[in-house]
Amino acid sequence: MRKLAAGNWKMNGTAANLTEVTALAQAHPTPACDVLLCPPATLVSRMADVARGTAIKVGGQDCHAKSSGAHTGDISAEMLLESGASYVILGHSERRTDHGETDAQVQAKAAAALAAGLVAVVCIGETEAERDAGRTLDVVGTQLHGSVPDGATAANLVIAYEPVWAIGTGRTPTLPEIADVHAFIRTRLTARIGQQQAAGVRLLYGGSVKPSNATEIFALPNVDGALVGGASLKAADFGAIISALSAA
Ligand SMILES: O=C(CO)COP(=O)(O)O
Numbered sequence: 001m002r003k004l005a006a007g008n009w010k011m012n013g014t015a016a017n018l019t020e021v022t023a024l025a026q027a028h029p030t031p032a033c034d035v036l037l038c039p040p041a042t043l044v045s046r047m048a049d050v051a052r053g054t055a056i057k058v059g060g061q062d063c064h065a066k067s068s069g070a071h072t073g074d075i076s077a078e079m080l081l082e083s084g085a086s087y088v089i090l091g092h093s094e095r096r097t098d099h100g101e102t103d104a105q106v107q108a109k110a111a112a113a114l115a116a117g118l119v120a121v122v123c124i125g126e127t128e129a130e131r132d133a134g135r136t137l138d139v140v141g142t143q144l145h146g147s148v149p150d151g152a153t154a155a156n157l158v159i160a161y162e163p164v165w166a167i168g169t170g171r172t173p174t175l176p177e178i179a180d181v182h183a184f185i186r187t188r189l190t191a192r193i194g195q196q197q198a199a200g201v202r203l204l205y206g207g208s209v210k211p212s213n214a215t216e217i218f219a220l221p222n223v224d225g226a227l228v229g230g231a232s233l234k235a236a237d238f239g240a241i242i243s244a245l246s247a248a
Pocket residue numbers: 008092162166167168169170206207208209227228229230231
């Protein structure tokens with residue numbers, strides 16, 4: 001499978017930051033992995049223009065489950081596609097927290113993304129309290145089961161395991177802990193969509209991935225890339241992560 005280095009710019013970036021995309025494309029003209037950047041919705045179209053003809057793919061950070069209608073402030077999967085996106089992040093823990101998104105809503109959004117022809121990057125992960133209570137696999141399994149839509153395949157689904165307590169904190173699980181959760185996700189995905197498809201779904205780790213820890217994380221079995229927040233904003237940092245993944 002072709003691995004995936006995905007950047008989530010979250011609510012960061014204006015047109016001035018698109019110089020980072022140009023720099024990244026120049027530094028990595030033919031990466032040995034897929035490269036994705038997900039800017040705020042306001043920048044999707046312009047980033048897609050900048051990235052056209054390069055190895056960089058562009059994605060959204062959320063979409064509505066419906067393709068159009070009276071939903072002020074929302075955007076649909078079809079709109080993202082038309083803007084030049086080929087991926088969309090769904091069910092990020094910040095969406096689940098800030099907007100109360102449930103597994104059922106994430107699943108409906110993911111179904112809409114697949115129907116529109118986007119690749120859905122479905123995010124799952126436990127809180128610190130859930131990990132401390134020994135409930136990590138229980139929580140991750142429930143989120144996975146509830147969030148993956150029917151019709152998901154290796155080609156249209158990516159899963160990002162992002163422990164909530166590791167996001168933006170500089171803390172990460174231990175390497176064996178990451179490997180355990182990823183193996184569990186692969187097993188559960190196999191039960192959900194079958195061995196052939198599940199084997200090809202990219203499982204990303206996310207949460208405080210940096211150039212300094214990327215190589216050891218990418219060496220783990222069932223880690224097929226990363227979903228990177230803060231370190232995706234600068235071409236130098238994200239480029240180093242792309243190099244680490246390309247070498248893995
Ligand atoms: O939430 C994340 C990516 O979606 C991870 O963010 P950080 O890499 O900033 O910890």
